[in-house]
Amino acid sequence: MEFAHIALALALMPVIFGIINLRNMARVTGTPGAGTKVSILIPARNEQANIATCLDAALASTGCEVEVVVMDDGSTDRTAEIVRAYAARDGRVRLVAAPSLPPGWTGKVHACARLAEAATGTHFLFIDADVRLAPHAAAAMAAHAAEKNIALISGVPRQEMRTIGEGLTVPFINFLLICYLPFGGRAIQRKPSLAAACGQLILVERRAYEGTGGHTTIKGVLHDAIALARLFRERGHDTEIVDGAPLAVCRMYDGFAHAWGGFIKNAREGMATPIGLPIWTVLLAGAHLWPWALLPGWEAAITVLLMFALRAAVTIRTGEPWWTVPLHPLTVLVALAIQWTALVRSALGLKAGWKGRAYTATKGA
Template sequence: MIAWLALAALVLAALPACLGAVNLIAMRSPAIRRLPDGTLVSILIPARNEEGNIGAAVEAALRSTGVAVEVVVMDDGSTDSTPAIVAELAARDPRVRLEGAPPLPEGWTGKVHACFRLAQAARGTHLLFVDADVRLEPGAAAALVSHAVAAGTPLVSAVPRQIMRSPGELLTVPSINLLMLGYLPVPLMRTRPDPSLGAACGQMLLAEREAYAAVGGHEAIRTRIHDGLQLARVFRESGRRTDVVAGARLATCRMYRGFGEAWAGFAKNAHEAMATPRALPVWTVLLFGGHVLPLPLVIASGGTSVPAWAALALSLGLRAAVTLATRENPWSIPLHPATVLTGLAIQWTALARNRRGRPAGWKGRLYPAG
């Protein structure tokens, strides 16, 4: 039995390892190119009770070089000092504007509604949506719009370098780049228009304004929570291309602080991606078999199973390569099997919650089960 399980684990570990090697070559940080006259990037930041983040986010955006920018913050019903901080920055720099989101309409999710209002307020030729916990590097906006223009791709996204400092973050956040680089066929995504191949990171997403308006923008996904993924699929459904580029040198982001916050954050939109009755059993086989099972099999075999050792080496090798390329915390490598197991636990818990009709909550709002 151990021998057969070890062979299965080896196959399941080899698949993402091979795809990851291809993707790491294909996904590069975009270069800054000469842009058409009149190009203006609107850096759009939805903010709800972000007093600890918003000042640094706006200041980082204002340091953008290589392209003209404006920075628009949508205060989404904050009860802290978020609007006051932005108002002070706007008084010092005319490129900053503070807008206030109207009450959340029925049937909309909060961040999606704020992004929709931001797009309405923007003046730019390109819309760069970033979360309040993202810190853009000076060349990020220019690099993303350069790639969009040069490649003829109206939607370009990137995963910022993820900052992880607590054990809880290390057990959850590394799953983002593992799934993106180990399981998304990037070369196929760039050549085929299938909506199922659409992928994007809502932390940092650039859209060409006219294309965004033509597909309906965030209004087309108003009931959704996973805005990056859903917007990419809307673009593809209309026949437009989307792309994902390497983002570790474009921005940084510390998503969560601690295990509880990370669990809630990943669980809130799980049902729109992996946590569905059809998809999750398949993902469980792929992830558990390829990344969790090899270590127990090595132990159970007394260290004599060559396929189990090979599966473990491929799994940890992929994690090490992804960690190096994305400049993540190196502790994500030895914790990799536990991280994958934690991710699956979040997904199964979210699926059970959804099937019981329990709502998902975030930032003081509750959303119906998907």
């Protein structure tokens, strides 16, 4: 039963990290001081299905002054038309068109850089077009940033999932962040390699953003959120992950194929490296998959129960659907399959594609 002991030992790490991070992840509240203005910045490419609800939520923000700037990034649908209609009746909304994508840039990073140039706020809140902010979100994040002197704050919105394919993929984001990242991205630890952020919801202080060069400094990356958080820490600024579930809601993908493509796009700048992925495979498979082959041994049974209990705790805290919990072993299996596929594709020289563009993943420029 030596293998079962190893599996149980591998399971203890995420349990310990999970308990600590669930206990200490901040839930932000409050309103910022006078003079605070949050620019809500939305890159949008063919988002006609989402942009109206996104704008409605952003414009319902309370607690501080806001403006909403949307960049139409080469849309071929009604995205720009919808935003123009909002701008005509609410002066807080502006539509800007993205210039042609320069060589060496990825699309979303370029759009975010240009949005920051157009913004007039003291803080920039970058959100995706499928995100719906809670009314207090912008003010609470800006207040937390000011109170704690944190230059970048991010959180994972509460994830809506309506299909099995989404349930097999999306929950791995929160599980990995909470159960495998030491300190959970909190500002108590300033090491750049332990920085984290979610691109769906990132607030930055304007002066710090401009001082680091912002998205211009990371123009070639696909996973812009992590790259931005690491950049801020490298330049001496604090960054922090907070509880995003009360701040926003997002339906990230609309099925398995969409989710697979989205996670493949970002994998090569995360886990899917020749050195890192074998280690991650041992850590994840050893704790979450291996014990199933060792049942009915008591060590394996305890490990399985621990992993389900941990996943349930993360699910409750993040507001994810309860029915995704029984899928947990398959979620880990699918996550590893995505990472290994991304690594093999990279070795073969295949590019990652997203919204009609193809990219070769880089570490930035």
